Amino acid sequence: MKEVIRISDFPSDKIYVFLNKNYRKELIKNSMNLLNCKNYFELSLWINKKLKTKFNGGDVKYWVRGKRLDERTGKVHPKFMSLNTVIGLIKLNNEKIEELERNILSYRSGNRGLRINNPLLPIKVTPELDSIVIHLFGDGAAGDFTPSYTQKNKSAVDNFIRKMENSFGIFEKSIYFTQGKYQVKFPKAITDVISEYYKIDSYNSYKSKIPEKILKRADNKFKLACIVAYILDEGNIRDVISLGSVNKELINGIRNLVLDCNYKCSNINFNAKSNPYRFTISVKEIERFFNEIKMLSNQFPTCNLDFKNESLNFIIKRRSIKNPKDSKITNDAIINILKKNDFSAIEISKFTNYAYCTIIHRLQNLLSENFVTREKQENGVYLWRLNSNYPKFVKEKSM
Secondary structure, three states: OOOEEOHHHOOOOOEEEEEOHHHHHHHHHHHHHHHOOOOHHHHHHHHHHHHOOOOOHHHHHHHHHOEEEEOOOOEEEEOOEEHHHHHHHHHHOOOOHHHHHHOEEEEEEOOOOOEEEEEOOOEEOOHHHHHHHHHHHHOEEEEOEEEEEEEOOHHHHHHHHHHHHHHHEEEOOEEEEEOOEEEEEOOHHHHHHHHHHHOOOOOOOOOOOOOHHHHOOOOHHHHHHHHHHHHHHHEEEOOOEEEEEOOHHHHHHHHHHHHHOOOOEOOOEEOOOOOOEEEEEOHHHHHHHHHHHHHHHHHOOOOOOHHHHHHHHHHHHHOOOOOOOOHHHHHHHHHHHHOOOOEOHHHHHHHHOOOHHHHHHHHHHHHHOOOEEEEEOOOOOEEEEEOOOHHHHHHHHHO
C-alpha cells in the first residue's frame, strides 16, 4: 500500500478547516444530541474542557453558519474550524477520518492566511512531495511566516507550483518579480504539514538537514527526485555536476542520496568561497544519470532539471569530442567566436564544444597576453571580448 498523509496526521493545533455545509451542521447537531447540550454555549464548554481550547457559543454558531460578518470592515468571511476541534467531534461521533477528508473544502494555517482550496486528501507521498522538501532547503524560505520559493528562471517557479498542486491541490498564491527574480508565496499550511510529517525543525540554510524519512526511502526514485531538485536550485553544471552548500550536514545528506542511487562522486571538499562545502558527481555517470532522470520525469513530469537540462545534455555531447591538444587551435576557435560578439566562457564552451575548463584556461592566457578583455556583469558572470586594438596588436606582436 502506498504511503499517504491523512488529515489526522496534520498538526491539528495549527490547521483550520472549512467543511461542507451539510456535514458540519450534522456533526455539530449530532454532537449536541450525544452530549445532551441544550445550546451552543454548553457544547463550547465541553469542547474547551475536553480539548483545552477557548471557544464560546458564538464560535459554534458561526461554525454552523459557515461565515461571519466583520463589523469593522463590513466584509463577510468564511468561518474555519480548528482541526483539533473537528477531530475531537468526529471521535465523539465515531466518524471515519476518510469521511471527514471527503468533506473538507479548504484548509489553512490558523484563522488567517492563504488557503488550499479543493485539497487533495489524503496527501500521497510521492517523489514530487519529497522533492518539495529539498526545494524548500534550496531556493525556498519557510518558518513562522508565509513561505516562498524564489528563482531567476520563471519556468523553474512554474514547475515548482505544478509540483505543489500535484501534491496538495489548488492553492492561493502570490507571484512577484523583484530584483531580477521570480517569487511565489504560498500557504503556510503546506509547510506546517511538511514540517510535521518529515519532522523538520528548521529550513534555515545553516541548520537544515535531510529528513530521515527521505534518507531511508527504499525506492531510489524518491532519492533521485531529491537530487534533481537540489541540482536545479543549488547545483552547478559545467564540465561536471557540482553540488554545494554552506551547511556541511545538509550537503552530506545530499551526497548520501547520490551514493544510495549508485552514482560515483567525489568526497566533500571545503573552499572558503560561497557554498564552501562541495562535491561533484563523476562525469562517467552522466549518461546513466541523464537516462534515469528521463525515466523519472516520464512518470513524474515535474521531476526534471528544467532549464539546466540543456547543460547536462551538452556534457554528454561534448564527452564524445576530444579537446585539441594544440593551444593555437583552441585560441583560434575562441577568437573567431569573439569576432562575432562578446560572450561568457560558458557560451564559448557551448559554441566550440570544448570543455569549460579548457576555455577558461585559454581565456586567462589570452587575457595575460592582452588579446582579450573582460567585463563583470551584474549577475557576476564575465563577458569576454577581443581587445579593441586586436588586429593592429596581433600584427605588431608578430613583427
